[in-house]
Amino acid sequence: MTYCVGIKVNQGLICLSDTRTNAGLDNISRYKKMFTWTVPGERAITLMTAGNLAITQAVMSLLQENIENPNNGVRTLYSAPGMFQVAETVGEAMRVVQAQYGPGLSARGESSDASIICAGQRAGGPLRLFLIYSAGNFIEATTDTPFFQIGEHKYGKPILDRVILPETSLADATKAALLSMDSTLRSNLSVGMPLDLTVLPVDTYGFAHDRRIERDDLGFQDLSQRWSDALRHAFATIPDILT
Numbered sequence: 001m002t003y004c005v006g007i008k009v010n011q012g013l014i015c016l017s018d019t020r021t022n023a024g025l026d027n028i029s030r031y032k033k034m035f036t037w038t039v040p041g042e043r044a045i046t047l048m049t050a051g052n053l054a055i056t057q058a059v060m061s062l063l064q065e066n067i068e069n070p071n072n073g074v075r076t077l078y079s080a081p082g083m084f085q086v087a088e089t090v091g092e093a094m095r096v097v098q099a100q101y102g103p104g105l106s107a108r109g110e111s112s113d114a115s116i117i118c119a120g121q122r123a124g125g126p127l128r129l130f131l132i133y134s135a136g137n138f139i140e141a142t143t144d145t146p147f148f149q150i151g152e153h154k155y156g157k158p159i160l161d162r163v164i165l166p167e168t169s170l171a172d173a174t175k176a177a178l179l180s181m182d183s184t185l186r187s188n189l190s191v192g193m194p195l196d197l198t199v200l201p202v203d204t205y206g207f208a209h210d211r212r213i214e215r216d217d218l219g220f221q222d223l224s225q226r227w228s229d230a231l232r233h234a235f236a237t238i239p240d241i242l243t
Contacts, residue, residue, distance in 0.1 A: 001190035002033055002151035004048035005160070005177050006117040008129040008141045011170035012201040012208075013119045015046040016177045018151075018185070020192030021053055034196040035060055036210055037067075037077050043122040044205050045077055045086060046198045050150035051114030051134070052105070058097045059116070063090065083128035087118050091136035098134060115150045120200065127202055155187040156180030174199055174209075175223070182224045195220075 004017040017034040037045045049056035066076045080086045102112040118130040129141035131148040163176045184191050199209040
């Protein structure tokens with residue numbers, strides 16, 4: 001399984017993913033699920049994947065191959081005129097891969113379901129955040145729904161529901177994303193370290209942070225411990241409703 005979260009606030013975009021892939025209790029591997037593309041000063045894009053690993057790897061490979069061979073007339077992540085067209089480009093790659101491999105997987109009783117979070121900004125356009133489905137269609141984050149999750153999302157959703165608003169600062173939204181991941185790591189063994197994080201401030205077209213967080217990262221350990229301590233303290237201070 002996996003857990004990826006993308007958050008859009010007025011100040012920017014935050015994307016966070018784990019790297020664990022679980023094909024059974026005795027077959028746990030590590031695979032990167034976050035991919036980035038940048039044209040400094042012009043566009044910055046993050047894609048995060050969940051679902052059938054072979055499908056999502058094929059989609060990422062097809063998108064990169066089209067970038068490296070731009071003379072075939074296919075629109076690419078670099079030639080798309082805006083983020084909506086970037087999402088369309090990713091959706092079209094998903095349809096191509098699903099058409100090629102989906103029927104064979106279905107015939108063997110295997111699922112080809114996959115989903116992709118697409119986040120970024122192109123110069124002259126707004127920050128945009130999309131969730132792309134197996135069929136290649138997609139929805140966009142709004143002021144009412146400023147974040148998307150894919151994979152094992154239920155453990156990390158409560159803090160996002162309580163904290164994330166369009167007006168939330170970029171620093172606080174990043175903190176919320178990390179705490180959402182921490183809650184998921186503690187409650188589900190199919191989600192695991194290390195983590196990949198990107199932070200894209202609005203109108204910069206370049207990532208302020210594009211980094212991997214390893215298990216021994218002292219900052220993340222401190223964040224996790226402070227959150228645990230704060231929750232225990234809050235619990236202890238709530239009056240007993242039965243008295």
